[in-house]
Amino acid sequence: MVLHGLWPQGEGRTPQWCPSAIRPTPADLRPMLCVTPSARLLSYEWSKHGACMTRQPRGYFRKSRELWGAIRWPDLDRLSRQKPLSAGVLRRALAEANPRWSANGIGVELNSRGWLEGVRFCYGLDYRPKACSRSQLGPADAARISIWRGL
DSSP: OOOOOOOOOOSSSOOOOOOOOOOOOHHHHGGGTTTSOOHHHHHHHHHHTGGGTOSSHHHHHHHHHHHHHTOOOOOHHHHHTOSSOBHHHHHHHHHHHSTTOOGGGEEEEEOTTSBEEEEEEOBOTTSSBOOOOHHHHOSOTTOBOBOOOOO
16 A cells, blocks of 8 residues: 545545645655655645645645554455455454544545555544545445455
8 A cells, every 4th residue: 555645625625736836855755755656646746735735845744654654554465355345344444453443434445347446544634533525435335345466
């Protein structure tokens, strides 16, 4: 798993593309490369979302690393072998690995063929876990999913 980004939520919308002339420096990006191995994606996420949260990339990336570092992952290889595997089983396994979270605070993103593409942890403005909105939650708990294990 890699961190795609930290996206602020507004009243009914996600703030995006807030004006900022500041660009992340290599020193801002370097500590993030262990969780998001793409300088291009990191720069994009800063421009699209981070500039709406903080004035400096360093603060945005520091908060992103802090939140990412607090997430614990269940044994996804073991889960991937469970038949059938559902979105609800994955949510519950993630909630068990992260006791502050409930399953309704964890969104699941699947591609059109049912393969896991991402997991979303929903936070409030205080950076505490909160319930995801219906659109953030993703497929119903009964939806069948597959997790790629590689070759």
